[in-house]
Amino acid sequence: MIVKVADLSDEVRQLRFAEQPAALNAVLADTSNVAGVRFESPVEVDAEMYRHGSDVYLAGKLGSEVTAACCRCAEEFSTSVDRSFKFLLVQAAAANAEGLEDDRGLDHYDGDEIDVGPLVLEQALLALEAAPVCAPDCKGLCVGCGANLNSEDCSCS
Ligand SMILES: [Zn+2]
Ligand SMILES: [Zn+2]
Numbered sequence: 001m002i003v004k005v006a007d008l009s010d011e012v013r014q015l016r017f018a019e020q021p022a023a024l025n026a027v028l029a030d031t032s033n034v035a036g037v038r039f040e041s042p043v044e045v046d047a048e049m050y051r052h053g054s055d056v057y058l059a060g061k062l063g064s065e066v067t068a069a070c071c072r073c074a075e076e077f078s079t080s081v082d083r084s085f086k087f088l089l090v091q092a093a094a095a096n097a098e099g100l101e102d103d104r105g106l107d108h109y110d111g112d113e114i115d116v117g118p119l120v121l122e123q124a125l126l127a128l129e130a131a132p133v134c135a136p137d138c139k140g141l142c143v144g145c146g147a148n149l150n151s152e153d154c155s156c157s
Helices: 021-029 092-097 118-125
Strands: 002-004 014-019 037-039 041-050 055-070 076-091 108-110 114-115
Touching: 002 118, 014 021, 014 108, 014 118, 021 037, 021 118, 041 118, 055 118, 076 092, 076 118
Parallel strands: 076 108
Antiparallel strands: 002 114, 014 041, 037 055, 041 055, 055 076
C-alpha cells in the first residue's frame, strides 16, 4: 500500500487494506523468535492518515488469524491477533534540516511516497506473542516422559 504524500492533507483519510499472509510468513520464516507461528488469513488493516505540513500521522488497528505452536505442550492452535498502532512519520530531509535526533522515536519517510506495508508488517509481527500458550491453564508436557498432560495422565509423579 503506497500512499503519495501530496495526496494527503489535514483531512483525515480512511485507509483499509489487507496484507496477504504469504508475505508475512516469508518474513516470519527468517525471524527466529517467533518460530512455530504463521498467519492464516490476510492481515486486515483499518487506519487513518493525515498530513500536517511534512509530518504524516498514521494510526489504526490490524487483525489476523494465526496458527501458533503452544510453548508448553507444542500443540498447534489457532488464535487471533489484534494490535493498535500509531506512527508520526517525519520527512527524512526535514528531520535532518532541523537536526532532529533519531532517538525521539519518530519514523522517517523519504521522497514523496510512503509505503505503509512495511510499517504495518512490523506491527503485525509485534502483535505475535513471543511465548504463545494454547490455553492459560495448559498443563504442558511431562518433563519425565513427554506425555501431553492435557490429554493423558502419566505415572511419573
Ligand atoms: Zn498447550
Ligand atoms: Zn510423565
